[in-house]
Amino acid sequence: KNEVEQSPQNLTAQEGEFITINCSYSVGISALHWLQQHPGGGIVSLFMLSSGKKKHGRLIATINIQEKHSSLHITASHPRDSAVYICAVRARGGGGGADGLTFGKGTHLIIQP
C-alpha cells in the first residue's frame, strides 16, 4: 500500500518568512505532484516532477527519488499563499491501467500579515 505523509499538518508563519513543506512516500513513483487547494475546494496543480528541482515564481519544488522525499518551498511568503498544500504521487507502472493519484492529507498554511 502506498502511503504519502506530509509535514507539518498545520503551519502558521509571518509574511516574508521562508516556508518549507515536506512529503514522504513509501513506494516507487513515476511522478509527484504538489497541489494547492483554497477554501472553496478547487485544486490547482503547482508542480509535477519526477526528478531534481522546479521553480515557478516564489515556489520551488525538489524531489529526492532515492530517499522518497520531496519538499515545497515558498520564498517571501505572502498572505495570499494561505491555502492547503497537498502532495500526491503516481505509483510507477501506471501504463494503461489504473493510475489515480495517492494523496497526502495536506498541510494547512496560514501566512499572517
Add this chain to the structure above:
Amino acid sequence: EAGVAQSPRYKIIEKRQSVAFWCNPISGHATLYWYQQILGQGPKLLIQFQNNGVVDDSQLPKDRFSAERLKGVDSTLKIQPAKLEDSAVYLCASSFPWGGENTEAFFGQGTRLTVV
C-alpha cells in the same frame, strides 16, 4: 483553455435522499477521475474512466454510488441513498492523452456535499 467544469458547487440534502454531480472535463481529455475528499483528509479516488470505460472503481461504494460517462465526455456521479458520512467535497479531474505515467491531471472546483 477552459478548465474542468463541475456542478453544482454546493449541495445540501437530507440523509436517504439522492444526489447527482456533473463533470465536464477539458476537451480532448480521455481520462476522467472522481475523488472524494472528507474534511481534513486528502482526496480519495472513487472511479477512473478511460473514454467511456471504467478502469478502476475498486474504492467506489457500489451499493449506493454509481457513475457513468456514456459518450466518453461528460460524467455524472450519483449517490442513492445518501448517508451522513458521504458529506465531503467531490472532485472531478481529467488528463490527456491516456493517463500515462507522467500525465498531469487538471481538477475542477469540486462539489461540496452536506448530508444532514
